[in-house]
Amino acid sequence: MDGLKVSQLGARAGVSADTVRYYDRLGLLPATERSESGYRLYDERAVARLRQIRQAQAMGLRLSQIAELMRTLDGGECPCEETVEAMSERRAEIDAEIARLTALRDQLDAAIAAGETGECCDPCEDECVPEVLRPRKEVNP
Amino acid sequence: MDGLKVSQLGARAGVSADTVRYYDRLGLLPATERSESGYRLYDERAVARLRQIRQAQAMGLRLSQIAELMRTLDGGECPCEETVEAMSERRAEIDAEIARLTALRDQLDAAIAAGETGECCDPCEDECVPEVLRPRKEVNP
DNA sequence: CTTGACCTTGGAGTCGACTCCAAGGTCTAC
DNA sequence: GTAGACCTTGGAGTCGACTCCAAGGTCAAG
Ligand SMILES: [Zn+2]
Ligand SMILES: [Zn+2]
Ligand SMILES: [Zn+2]
Ligand SMILES: [Zn+2]
Numbered sequence: 001m002d003g004l005k006v007s008q009l010g011a012r013a014g015v016s017a018d019t020v021r022y023y024d025r026l027g028l029l030p031a032t033e034r035s036e037s038g039y040r041l042y043d044e045r046a047v048a049r050l051r052q053i054r055q056a057q058a059m060g061l062r063l064s065q066i067a068e069l070m071r072t073l074d075g076g077e078c079p080c081e082e083t084v085e086a087m088s089e090r091r092a093e094i095d096a097e098i099a100r101l102t103a104l105r106d107q108l109d110a111a112i113a114a115g116e117t118g119e120c121c122d123p124c125e126d127e128c129v130p131e132v133l134r135p136r137k138e139v140n141p
Numbered sequence: 142m143d144g145l146k147v148s149q150l151g152a153r154a155g156v157s158a159d160t161v162r163y164y165d166r167l168g169l170l171p172a173t174e175r176s177e178s179g180y181r182l183y184d185e186r187a188v189a190r191l192r193q194i195r196q197a198q199a200m201g202l203r204l205s206q207i208a209e210l211m212r213t214l215d216g217g218e219c220p221c222e223e224t225v226e227a228m229s230e231r232r233a234e235i236d237a238e239i240a241r242l243t244a245l246r247d248q249l250d251a252a253i254a255a256g257e258t259g260e261c262c263d264p265c266e267d268e269c270v271p272e273v274l275r276p277r278k279e280v281n282p
Numbered sequence: 283c284t285t286g287a288c289c290t291t292g293g294a295g296t297c298g299a300c301t302c303c304a305a306g307g308t309c310t311a312c
Numbered sequence: 313g314t315a316g317a318c319c320t321t322g323g324a325g326t327c328g329a330c331t332c333c334a335a336g337g338t339c340a341a342g
Contacts, residue, residue, distance in 0.1 A: 005288075005289070006288095006289075007288075007289090016330090016331080017288090017289090018330075018331060018332075019329085019330065019331085021290090021291095022329075022330060022331085035289095035338095037289080037290090037337075037338055037339085038289075038290060038291095038337080038338090039288090039289055039290080039338080040289085040290090047276075048276045049276070050276075051276030051277055052270060052274055052275065052276040054276075054277075055273075055274055055275065055276055055277055056274050057329095058248075059245075059248060059249060059252055059273065059274070060245045060246075060248070060249055062328075062329090063328075063329070064328090069274075073270070079270070079271060079274075080256065080259075080271045083256060083271045083273070083274060084253055084256040084257055084271075087249050087252055087253050087256070087273075088253055090249065091246060091249045091250065091253065094242050094245055094246050094249070095246060097242055098239060098242045098243060098246065101235050101238055101239045101242070102239060104200075104201045104235055105201075105232060105235050105236060105239065107199075107200060107201070108200060108201055108228050108231065108232045108235070109232065111200055111228055112225055112228050112229055112232065115221065115224060115225040115228065116225055118221075129193060129214070129220070130220060130221045130224045130225075132196075132200065132224070132228075133193055133196055133197050133200070133210075133220075133224060134193065134196065135188075135189045135190070135191075135192030135193040135195075135196060136192055136195075136196055146318075146319070147318095147319075148318075148319090157300090157301080158318090158319090159300075159301060159302075160299085160300065160301085162320090162321095163299075163300065163301085176308095176319095178307075178308055178309085178319080178320090179307080179308090179319075179320060179321095180308080180318090180319055180320080181319085181320090198299095203298075203299090204298075204299070205298090
């Protein structure tokens, strides 16, 4: 009777019941109490934790990293240092991805500009293929 | 005897035999000739096409988009307009992703800076949780 | 007592571009 | 003739964070 069921807990943090069960499977939520009939029953501490997980996700952390932080926390230790570490790690990954995508975008911009101003496939060689997609010559291994 | 086998074709464009077979499955390569014993045999046109596919990929296009362009090409039509369209589509997606990641990175930077200068979990409320990961209040649906 | 809304479980499907596998066939060289 | 390097096929596995499923159990209202 007392205690939130999966979809009630989910609603308190804006996630689906499925997602709550998924996090539970991954061990992100505190050890679950169960009703006689087997229903998961959560308390306010679980609400706080679920929101904390979502907050960590919004900061770009992966569930695997969050799981580690939760383990530290449940072990009674302070997760501060580990959190900064995890965030720095993710920052580096995200930065690399931004760099990759930015270079790609610039290439695309140039190609789109060239494609819009150029004649259709002019000058044609062999096959009709837009300049920007012409096969590049050798790839030496 | 004449004609390149999968790994030979792959080598000419810097991809694995598996990748060549994969592209073949997706219909990206020209209709395959086969030797008596069932081996795929490719010619120079296939080399050009495989390089063209890789070029298109380097421009950020997806294999599904490239497949469409190839269909147009094989239908004897000019793929120029479609190519610009495909590139514009991808540019928009990539741009959105860059925006998302950039915002995330900025948030992370701020959080990392706050985490490095702050006292460990100070001030603590209820549980020891770094400031940047404290559960945010209500999520109203 | 039945309807309907919830809950349980394990497992599969999604997206993209591969990569790797096993079981079997082929080809060249020694 | 036999080793070894290639080829064939269909299918499964990878990464991440879900989402959806079927088959069955539970519970409150009418
Ligand atoms: Zn042309
Ligand atoms: Zn054209
Ligand atoms: Zn603390
Ligand atoms: Zn701390």
